[in-house]
Amino acid sequence: MASVSSTSNTTSNSNDTALPSAAVNLNDVSELQNNFISLMVAQVQYQDPTNPADSSQFINQYSALSQVQSLENLNTIQKNSLVLSDNLQNLTAAGLVGQQVMVSADNVQLDGITLNGQAKLEHASSTTTLQLTNANGVVKEVQLGPQEAGLMSFTLDPEALGLPAGKYDVAIKTSSGEIPKVEIGGVVSNVRVSSEGPVLEVEGIGSVPFYNIVEFGAGTRSA
Structure with a gap:
């Protein structure tokens, strides 16, 4: 009987040692749980x-393992959600080719085409200058x-204003x-996908990040 007790103690000690080392292996959570x-x-x-x-040690260790598995699952879901969001954004941007958009801009590229613009005033203005x-x-x-x-609207007609082609x-x-x-409103001519999201080429404005679009289908372009 003494020899049996010795063997059991050795097995128990061996398992106690192996258990924590297995619990820190995060390469495959499912295999780890099994x-x-x-x-x-x-x-x-x-x-x-x-x-x-x-037995409380088993419960605590299994609880910790379950938490690790939950975090891994949550991380996977978040990654999939980000990929889906990026794909939807790219599809939305691609669908804007040939469409009119309104873009927040601090400069324009005038080349003879009349552009539509707007600005939102918080206060009334007796003298307003573009x-x-x-x-x-x-x-x-x-x-x-x-x-x-x-909301105040205006137009930019380079010919009427006597402005040569160029950036302003x-x-x-x-x-x-x-x-x-x-x-400024302009027509989207093409969309380029970049690491920071889709970039739209807007007539009269140039390259514009997708997040700079403030309105879709804003008015019509004047020829």
Whole structure:
């Protein structure tokens, strides 16, 4: 009987040692869980009846293993959700080719085509001015007149304004001191997929990240 007790103690000690090392192997959570259960059954089967293992240790270790598995599953779900979100964003962007969009922009590329623009005013303005600054720093001011609070629309006709083709910084000044964000409408000619998301080529504006689009199907382009 003494020899049996010695063998059981040795088996129990061996399993106690192997159990934690198996529990930290995260390469395959499913296989890890199966191994843990097999080790737990073997340890219970061969434990010393006079010195049984503490069952609370099994419960704590199995609970910790379950938490690891839950975290792994959650991580997988999150990764799949991100991939799905990226694919949906790319599909949405691709569907905008040939469509009119309104983009938040601080510069425009004038090449003879009339562009539609808008800005949201928080306060009424008795004097509202659209400023266009070319690459040489020359400023062209367009008076938009008094404006009420709310959405204000305007057009950019390079020919009527006597503006040669080129890139211009665009800004709106108001009598209230407010400097609203300028939104310019243009047609999407193509979409490029990048590591930071889809980039749209918008007529009259240039390359625009997808998140800079503020409105879809905004008005129509004037020829």
